[in-house]
Amino acid sequence: MKLIVSESHGQSAKLAAGQIEQCIQNKKDALLGLATGETPVPVYEQLVLAHKQGRVDFSRVRVTNLDEYQGLEQDDPCSYYHFMRGNFLDAADIPDGRFTIPKGNAEPAAELRRLNAFAAANVTDLQLLGVGVNGHVGFNEPADVFQDGYHIVELTGETKQSNACYFPGREIPGKAFTMGVGNIMRAREVVLIAFGEKKTSALRHVLEQGPVTPRVPVSILKFHPNCTIYVDKALMRGITPGPGIEVL
Ligand code: PGA
Numbered sequence: 001m002k003l004i005v006s007e008s009h010g011q012s013a014k015l016a017a018g019q020i021e022q023c024i025q026n027k028k029d030a031l032l033g034l035a036t037g038e039t040p041v042p043v044y045e046q047l048v049l050a051h052k053q054g055r056v057d058f059s060r061v062r063v064t065n066l067d068e069y070q071g072l073e074q075d076d077p078c079s080y081y082h083f084m085r086g087n088f089l090d091a092a093d094i095p096d097g098r099f100t101i102p103k104g105n106a107e108p109a110a111e112l113r114r115l116n117a118f119a120a121a122n123v124t125d126l127q128l129l130g131v132g133v134n135g136h137v138g139f140n141e142p143a144d145v146f147q148d149g150y151h152i153v154e155l156t157g158e159t160k161q162s163n164a165c166y167f168p169g170r171e172i173p174g175k176a177f178t179m180g181v182g183n184i185m186r187a188r189e190v191v192l193i194a195f196g197e198k199k200t201s202a203l204r205h206v207l208e209q210g211p212v213t214p215r216v217p218v219s220i221l222k223f224h225p226n227c228t229i230y231v232d233k234a235l236m237r238g239i240t241p242g243p244g245i246e247v248l
Helices: 009-026 041-052 080-089 108-121 157-166 181-185 197-207 217-223
Strands: 002-006 031-034 062-065 067-069 126-129 151-154 175-178 189-194 227-232
Touching (some): 002 009, 009 031, 009 126, 062 080, 108 151, 108 175, 181 217, 197 227
Parallel strands (some): 002 227, 031 062, 126 189
């Protein structure tokens, strides 16, 4: 595992975007697994800039996304579909035909079949990840077991509290569709980006010596053969990288 510590989140985002651009240069029809939340926004800004400047060609790139709130329509302003269109896909000229994301308002069993069939037929070339304060990746919340495929998850109180700000004046949904940890681990390359001291505890379970446990889902990245983690200095305060971490 590679660890790249930057002065700022903006700097981490530039480097992470550079790694994604490299992936697309190597494979024009790459399947990118993308993420939502505050953390990846500047990564998308960098990728859109690269697109506008003609430095990266998104014309054959395909995108899949980690998760979606259950019950939300795609055009709901709080949906992750809406987030992805607004923050990246529209500006990168990626149409729905090249974008796969759980449909929040679909019949759950049929939707899970659709998503798991897609995952079985397509290997993600590069999966971009953020991490929750509680160590979740996608919406894989702390649990007794790691889930393999797409499933529906009950959001924890902590996650609902962290994300309530995105639902002004309304209640945040209690459940979500999410890609499983197995799907994430099958990606050829994983790029995780995180910043700030509120994520230190979660990253300690990846970067320091200690058990891999579904109680802190992000810890499983210790087992990924091609994972790069971009963090800022503030997050790293108090973390001593364990053996097997290549600090760049
Ligand atoms: P954030 O969310 O980027 O908004 O902190 C990350 C996550 O919950 O995975």
